Amino acid sequence: MTAPHDLIVFGEDWGRHPSSTQHLIARLPQDWQVCWVNSIGLRRPRLSLRDLKRLATKVMALMRSSNHDGGQVPRPDHIHVHAPMAVPWPASQAAQSLNRRLLARQCRRWLHEDGLHRPIFWASLPTGVVALGTLGERAVVYYCGDDFSSLAGVDHAPVMAMEQQLVDRADLIIAASEHLARRFPQNKTLYLPHGVDFELFATPAARPDDLPESGPIAGFYGSIADWVDVSMLADAAKERPNWHFVLIGSVETDVSELEGLPNLHFLGKRPHHDLPGYVQHFHASLLPFRDTDQIRHCNPLKLREYLAAGSPIVSTRFPAMEPYAHLLTVIEPCSRLAPALDTARADSARNAIRRDAVRNEGWDNRADEIRAALERL
Structure with a gap:
């Protein structure tokens, strides 16, 4: 039997909305321990009501215990959710340097607390790249569910530079649409359309x-x-x-x-x-x-x-x-x-x-494909 894998996942805030990453990761085998790191932001916050509300939510998450969720996607016990302290400013080199040190320290502590060792590094958001190389990861996965070059509300140039770093370092790239898949090296890209509950x-x-x-x-x-x-x-x-x-x-x-x-x-x-x-x-x-x-x-x-x-x-x-x-x-x-x-x-x-x-396009089927691809790593 293949040994279980540990994963550290840099994704959106767990429970904020039911993303494809949450659907997939929640359906991996129960003996695959997951350290989930909430988003550190794809753009610098602005003085808008929406951003102020978002900031307040982030602060509240930091003040609560780590394993919180919003109930949108059930969180199995093998997924440990953490709210990082980081600076959401992709365009600032100083902020990224600080984030690398902050995330490395926080993530190493969480990996130890959650009992994870030499995890697979999974990034669903390019901003997670700042922690790459600091966690003793055994492999790197980039899950691309969006076109970040055109996604509204994103600091496009710095985020795309981060994505390119992930693409260069990734052992496996998973793309949610054929158009996205064509942007990446074909020898390490898996096209995996979304599933459905x-x-x-x-x-x-x-x-x-x-x-x-x-x-x-x-x-x-x-x-x-x-x-x-x-x-x-x-x-x-x-x-x-x-x-x-x-x-x-x-x-x-x-x-x-x-x-x-x-x-x-x-x-x-x-x-x-x-x-x-x-x-x-x-x-x-x-x-x-x-x-x-x-x-x-x-x-x-x-x-x-x-x-x-x-x-x-x-x-x-x-x-x-x-x-x-x-x-x-x-x-x-x-x-x-x-x-x-x-x-x-x-x-x-x-x-x-x-x-x-779509009867046979459930998230369980998609997660089986993910599991097989990760085991091959």
Whole structure:
């Protein structure tokens, strides 16, 4: 039997949102001990309300015991979560030098406390590279789930320089989309598309009380950010006043075009485990993306979650949706959404076919591929 591996993972804040890294790492064998290090930031904070709230969350995490989580993804006992003290300023060489010393000291202590030895170094965020070479790691893995060169809210130049260091040092690169995979050396790159919590989204769920009671519903969940085509949604809401447009998630872009529309509903954030109750009762689940570099390189988790729920889906065209295009109502970016809603509403007969399309794409299957790749290291 192959000996278990220890991992130190530099990822986003555990529990803040259910990322692909969290889904994968949570499903590794229970005897693989994991030291999880929360994010040290991809840009210098600014004096905005959002950043001040984020800073407050970080401070609270430091003040609590290390193994905290927000309940979005269950944290198995073999995963030990730690909130590092570091300076979130990728563009500053002085900050990176300080972070290297701070992280090395903190991580060595956590590895000792958690009982880990010669871990595999796993970075899902390029900023983790500052600790590389200080922890006695046996191998280096870079998990790339986003195009950091175009990701909103990132100090692009310094972060991309950090990514290049990781690519050069990595023994294994895992890319979540084919477009991302083509950027890296093919001899050490594994293309691994996102999975889905199939049982969660396919199991019938009760209709939430805060959904509109009458009329068809077009719904979206996730960050309402720059990559969402707000104008497309506004035009559709005006063209289809009998439809309700439900948006679930934090608002991170200008939505003034949507404000005041009587059939537009902002519900705010909802826990991940509550989302099936919403999407299963949408008459059309939306992927209304703008045509951006970030979207062209992305592989959104919600696409497979929509499919697992069996919901009719309206999506703008982008590369990661193409394998499922025959199951979606596809429109070109910047085109009219309203006619596609009518088409999707009439497509409920294929709900079971949509579910079956991702039945074997669960996170357990993806984690098995990760386990095998790590064992080969």
